[in-house]
Amino acid sequence: LVTRMQGFGTTVFAEMTALAVRTGAINLGQGFPDTDGPAKLLETAAEAIMGGANQYPPGPGLPELREAVAAQRAERYSLAYDPADEVLVTVGATEAIAATILALVETGEEVVVFEPYYDSYAAIIALAGGVRRPVTLRPDAGRFTFDPEELRAAVTPRTRVLLLNSPHNPTGTVFGREELEIIAEVCREHDLIAVTDEVYEYLTYDDAGGGTAHVPLATLPGMRERTVAISSAGKTFSVTGWKVGWITAPPQFVRAAQTVKQFLTFTASAPYQRAVAYALREEREWVEALRVSLRAKRDRLSDGLTAAGLTTFRPQGTYFVQADVRPLGFGDGREFVRALHERAGIVAIPTQVFYDSDAGGPYARFAFCKRDEVIDEAVERLHRL
Ligand code: PMP
Ligand code: GLN
Numbered sequence: 001l002v003t004r005m006q007g008f009g010t011t012v013f014a015e016m017t018a019l020a021v022r023t024g025a026i027n028l029g030q031g032f033p034d035t036d037g038p039a040k041l042l043e044t045a046a047e048a049i050m051g052g053a054n055q056y057p058p059g060p061g062l063p064e065l066r067e068a069v070a071a072q073r074a075e076r077y078s079l080a081y082d083p084a085d086e087v088l089v090t091v092g093a094t095e096a097i098a099a100t101i102l103a104l105v106e107t108g109e110e111v112v113v114f115e116p117y118y119d120s121y122a123a124i125i126a127l128a129g130g131v132r133r134p135v136t137l138r139p140d141a142g143r144f145t146f147d148p149e150e151l152r153a154a155v156t157p158r159t160r161v162l163l164l165n166s167p168h169n170p171t172g173t174v175f176g177r178e179e180l181e182i183i184a185e186v187c188r189e190h191d192l193i194a195v196t197d198e199v200y201e202y203l204t205y206d207d208a209g210g211g212t213a214h215v216p217l218a219t220l221p222g223m224r225e226r227t228v229a230i231s232s233a234g235k236t237f238s239v240t241g242w243k244v245g246w247i248t249a250p251p252q253f254v255r256a257a258q259t260v261k262q263f264l265t266f267t268a269s270a271p272y273q274r275a276v277a278y279a280l281r282e283e284r285e286w287v288e289a290l291r292v293s294l295r296a297k298r299d300r301l302s303d304g305l306t307a308a309g310l311t312t313f314r315p316q317g318t319y320f321v322q323a324d325v326r327p328l329g330f331g332d333g334r335e336f337v338r339a340l341h342e343r344a345g346i347v348a349i350p351t352q353v354f355y356d357s358d359a360g361g362p363y364a365r366f367a368f369c370k371r372d373e374v375i376d377e378a379v380e381r382l383h384r385l
Contacts, residue, residue, distance in 0.1 A: 061089025116354030172315020304379030
């Protein structure tokens, strides 16, 4: 194993899904839906294959997808990007994160990232030879947030990038305007590049007053010119296995990421790009119905976890709900997840795996992007604990 990858074994998602498959357990570990995306989206991909869209598309992505992405950012967030040189199509958000960090972070440079963080961040920062500076999100009035002083203290003269995920996996926090303004101020003051992972941009649930709709950091003053925004079709259209993602950013960042991307994958899959372009243009209503259905699933699972005696952090967004396992008498999330599998036949993720510090000890993460009967069966089984 290359030295930079020491300590990075099998990802927790692969491990937990393999465990669920091997033992027939209910898989509330890895975040993927158990129903398909819109039928016309699937048909469009099949037609693209049968219609001969089977050779390398252009490296930066099919023009029709880049145009659809630019149109989506303009319509939804009033952010204007030129599809010719400010949009890059990638192999999922995972490649977008990799290409961006590898392009922007030099050996020894630092990346400020909120922990718990999505697992690929640590691995890619390490591959780039960078150093991560975690800022811990802690529970405060039922949701996870950061202490602005800790954020400011994490920045050093070597800091190059601030990597933000909102809506946030695994806590479910959707950062609000006030929090984003603090983050933006830190970026502007220290001349940092912001990389924003927005894969759950549509999956926000607390509608009261429109308070928790996703706000892209690039919409804040002085941020568009220093932000690389990342998204993915996987979550928005329930096609996590298709691996189509994208970057929107000023041309110099897109060029840098594309230079790296050329040698990672060169280009992303042609038929799926065509289908995703269609869906971005035409499937807004389907996505809204998905959001409404996921909100009900969030409540279904959160209520079940609460009824079973766990302290539950009902998320504002994403596929995931976190729970503190201590009220049930478990020492930490790892012990709980082991017992949950053995006694109840349910797989979840011990949130500690997403932390550098030990602040994640008490928590477990459950995915609720599952059919109602699967959630109900899991809730029923929680009583075996
Ligand atoms: N970022 C976050 C926060 C995620 O939860 C995921 C998981 N799907 C990804 C990135 C990766 O997205 P993709 O499957 O498009 O590579
Ligand atoms: N994003 C998904 C999760 O957090 C899983 C992605 C993966 O398996 N790499 O569960």
